[in-house]
Amino acid sequence: MPLPRISQRLLLSISLLALLGACASPEERAAKRQLKLERQEQKAQRIVDRANDKKEQAVTDPVARQKFAPDELLRAFASCDSTMFKVAAQYKDELAAYWPIATKGDIGNILVPDRGSPDKHFASARNSLTMLNLPITGYFDEVMTLGTASSPNYWWGFFTPLSPRDTYRILSLRLPELKRLRADKDGAYVRLDRWDGNAWRRMSNPASFHGMPTDTAERVLIIDKSDQVAYPGTRIACSLQGPVPAATLQSLRPDLQ
Structure with a gap:
């Protein structure tokens, strides 16, 4: 044909x-x-x-600055170090539209009622907040000890109503460093650093992030399913676990001082 x-x-x-x-x-x-x-x-x-x-x-533009501040806060948060708390102070007036902000010098933090309480270490976000195109419902900041002989664990981060997979998909497009997170068998995305006495070393096997006691200081960035009824969906969390040296803790979490 x-x-x-x-x-x-x-x-x-x-x-x-x-x-x-x-x-x-x-x-x-x-x-x-x-x-x-x-x-x-x-x-x-x-x-x-x-x-x-x-x-x-x-x-320079107050309206643009208002929209820009939450994005900068989440970008800084992904480093799991002091950067986020410096950004919180820098944009304290703009971020106050979403959370109560406390500052001391060039360090700021989002206030929660009680870091040590299982039920009061949250702060709900106001005014339909989005950060890097991700809807955000709340912030958490928790200090907990898993036994009398263990070191405190420090957890802080954000809640979103989306699934872990969708959260990772959205954030990895805007934060290239998140592409280094590894998916585990439970559907979480994890980055694990271990303190060797002088510096943080990236680990390929994130085996300790579930909050189990550890003899080694670890820093974790994780995107996983939220276990909080008031904040269903996903938590995006930083964590410091194990015997973190005092000077290292102060450099990473200056807001605790």
Whole structure:
């Protein structure tokens, strides 16, 4: 059966383009590749420029700053160090629209009624908060001891009504460092660092993140299912577990001082 005329023309065009490409000299093909690379670089630079413009606007425009502050807080949180608490102080006025904020010098934190209480270490988010396009329902900040001989465990982070998988999908697009989290058999996404006496070392087997007593200081970033009835969905948590040296604890959680 003969091909329709339009199909014949399409095939002829494709064949002609392939022939022209095959006939191009190595120099011409290299020039085309270089041009394509330059266009990709220009596009990437435009994206960076737009992001920088938004950031600069957020510094001076109160409305933009209000929207920008929660995103910056969540970006800083992902490091599981003092950065988040410095950002909380920097944007204390804007973040006060969502939570009570306490500051001391250049350190700030979201206030919860009682870090040591199983029922009072939460603070609900106000005003339909989103952070990096993720809906956020609350914040938690807990200090707990799992036995008389164990060191305190420190947990802090956020709640979202989404599933762990959807939470990871959204955040990993906006926080490239989260792509280093490993999925475990329970559906959680985990990053585990272990203190070797001088520095934090990334571990490939996150075996201790469930809050079991450990003889080694560990720092965990985890996205897993929330176990709080008042905050169903997912928790995005940082944790310090085991015998964290006092100086290290102070550097990572200066808000505790």
